[in-house]
Amino acid sequence: MAKIEFNKEMRTQWIVFVGVFFMCFSAMGLGSNAFGIFTVPITEALNMPRTTYNMFETVSKIVGMVTAAMFSTIYRKIGPKGSVLIAGGGYVAQYLLFAIADSLPLLLVGGFFAGIGYTFAAQMTVFAVIPPWFKKNAGTMTSILSACNTFGSSVWTYFLIKWLATQGYKQALIYSAIIMAVMCTISAFLVKASPDDPLYGSRVSGGKDGKGKAAKADAPVTNRELLRMPVMWMLIAIYFIVAAIGHPFTANIPAFANAKGLPAETGAAAYALCYALMGPAKIVIGIIKDRFGGAKVAVPLVFSFFIAACLGVMLPVSDKLYVFMTGIGHGVGGTMSQLLIAFVVLDTFGKYYHPGQLGLCLVMFNIGRAIGMPAIHLEYDMTGQYTFTMALLIALALIVVALTFMALRSGRLWQQKRDAELAAAETQQAAD
Structure with missing residues (x-):
């Protein structure tokens, strides 16, 4: 049976x-x-x-x-x-x-x-x-x-x-x-x-009382409670930074090549390679998340590729090396904005995850995208290059990695505290 x-x-x-x-x-x-x-x-x-x-x-x-x-x-x-x-x-x-x-x-x-x-x-x-x-x-x-x-x-x-x-x-x-x-x-x-x-x-029907397994004491925390938690603001900051650097980089791979004086075909090839790899890369990152250590492994890996893509724009490289570094680098690195950071939220809250936590992060994600798209061209409009911009993106990527580890640690401590509170509540309820 x-x-x-x-x-x-x-x-x-x-x-x-x-x-x-x-x-x-x-x-x-x-x-x-x-x-x-x-x-x-x-x-x-x-x-x-x-x-x-x-x-x-x-x-x-x-x-x-x-x-x-x-x-x-x-x-x-x-x-x-x-x-x-x-x-x-x-x-x-x-x-x-x-x-x-x-x-x-x-x-x-x-x-x-x-x-x-x-x-x-x-x-x-x-x-x-x-x-x-x-x-x-x-x-x-x-x-x-x-x-x-x-x-x-x-x-x-x-x-x-x-x-x-x-x-x-x-x-x-x-x-x-x-x-x-x-x-x-x-x-x-x-x-x-x-x-x-x-x-x-x-x-959902799931028991004699007609209630599902989720109808229990550990009800999801409200948005107001979430916004009082430091870990939630770490996650919001991660979403903002990733939105400000991820999507703008993807959209401007051909423009970066043009600024370096590379042929239009080079920028187009890097852009096409990036998108060709992004789908398979998402699946690989998902498997890594499930099988090999969660977000704490996947995040440094993905951002290492993104940093390589930034270096491809920043350094004087050949046409082929630009395609290789930027296309492959952001083909993997680009998964950060569509998938990876959601994994960070999942791992941070663990068994207490619910979509409301992700929703609050996505509010800031939209703001980050709106700011990042015009901001990425500020240096180019003044100097005709993206050298400082790429250095800034690398620094922001490293900040995201650091914030991720801080959020995961804070989330783990919060889960332990939540477990203790629920256990105490159940003990008190049994005593009553």
């Missing part, structure tokens, strides 16, 4: 995983990552400057910050199924609004829905649903799903190029919205909360 129950649980785990995979492949792969292909046709059709057009991104980031802070509250009410539907629904609404938009206001409304969709699709739903189901392999499973985002964008871009050429951008947007609606609806049918889900598990 025990074996049958084990197999049933395993089957449920994989059904849930497939459900989340559908969400990532469609909402992130198509809804988010592939959306950039529409910039040129939309701005040309509306005769709109790209600066004006990109105002929807500003709206999206603001909404994303607010939604991330509220995620745990929302998730408690709607669970995994509702979370998946919001992830897909946000992008479906954006795509349909962009298909009918003839002026900026509708684009801004689309940005509002995109901000909601991104928050639910990018990390929050994945790290809310998967870790309770895959406790021993959470790193590996979430890394596969993160790699799926990259893979999905490659697949969908192929189809979008065809649709844009034959049907036009409006029809391509509508086709995309239909695909996302269908795939995320299927996803909602497949996903379910684990009885050990710290936010929604108490609603």
